[in-house]
Amino acid sequence: MVTPDFLTPGDKIGLIAPARFITAEQLQPVLKLIESWNLVPVLAPNILQPHHQFAGPDPVRAQGMQQLLDDPEIKALWSVRGGYGSIRLLEHLDFSKFKRNPKWLLGYSDVTVFHNVLQNLGIASIHATMPIDLAELPTALGNHQNALEALKQILFGSTPELEFATTASNRSGSGRAALTGGNLSMLYSMCGSPYQVPTSGKILVIEDLDEYLYHIDRMLRNLKNNGLLADLSGLIVGGFTKIHDNSIPFGNTVKEIILDLVKPYDYPVAFDAPTGHIHNNYPLIFGRQANFEVTPRAVSLKYL
Known part of the structure; x- marks a missing residue:
């Protein structure tokens, strides 16, 4: 890289x-x-x-x-x-x-x-x-x-570490890999194209804004069906902001949708990361190797 x-x-x-x-x-x-x-x-x-x-x-x-x-x-x-x-x-x-x-x-x-x-x-x-x-x-x-x-x-050449609070939904573990990803809707829109995001062995970051729960489920299933969730070193879930439901409820939250889809895999998962359509959208270096650790106490990301 x-x-x-x-x-x-x-x-x-x-x-x-x-x-x-x-x-x-x-x-x-x-x-x-x-x-x-x-x-x-x-x-x-x-x-x-x-x-x-x-x-x-x-x-x-x-x-x-x-x-x-x-x-x-x-x-x-x-x-x-x-x-x-x-x-x-x-x-x-x-x-x-x-x-x-x-x-x-x-x-x-x-x-x-x-x-x-x-x-x-x-x-x-x-x-x-x-x-x-x-x-x-x-x-x-x-x-x-x-x-x-x-x-x-x-x-200007420094690499600040990122640490944020854990949540009850997080899945503990650690991984060392490069970061990649971004907005879920855009990742979904590029699946199957020459610009599809390369995720194998990497730490995937996802976030989104103003979407319906059923569409989040559909987009994530498309990523999974394209093999983009199978071989990760970790999953970082940022802000899912202004998310909507239908008049007849979908039945699952964003966290529940994600945890169900990644159930077959054993990599760490961290929710509520300070990235995406939120205040203090913390910068992440895509392509840079990092240590990613999720514990019951905190989540940390340290660049190598």
Whole structure:
């Protein structure tokens, strides 16, 4: 797995908009944050060009991202928001120059599409909060402070450890492997494609937002039927936020659905990890080897 170069003061960080649009006002908090880190923000050309719900038509969004992918002066790419649209760009993007000059990719949710691409290319990336999350002023920066500090540490070459409280539903155990995964809906949408997430021997991270319980069950069964749950070294379950049920109840919670599906396997499982569509969405380095341990007292993730 290739690790992109870490950043140094004065480096340029590109802000890309591969999915939904963002407003100039919503960008202000992250521009100030980047400058406070002694980095230079560079905006993709399409970033303030809304087209329906997107930040421009597909070719325009792809061209904006491609320009920063290929620019050797850009040391990291931070997607300003998710929503929907990243998967529509894959047929338009060329990662050949990026492979020769890799840089950090930051984001989550819809950006899982690009995490999957980079996992298949053997390049590490960072599952992390996005600028849109910082635009919920006046509380957002405080709500995300720990996650932002950890993200800064990673970008500049440190590897902060993660420890969080255990839950009664957790399955104890330990594993040593690379992290992979992201948003469940996007992992599901890429099953069977050349961009399907590689999970064998790895620690899989999943999270999601605004889904029905039956659909979570369906998506996870698809992952299982594709063999993506069978050979894991561990499973980390982040936020499943704003989950819905039908008028006739589905009958199982998210935790119950997951525990039933992984019952044949013996790897550790940790719920309520601080990642996903939540406050303090803690950054995770996809592709980086880590020790993962789940005990009755706590859950820990320590990078190697």
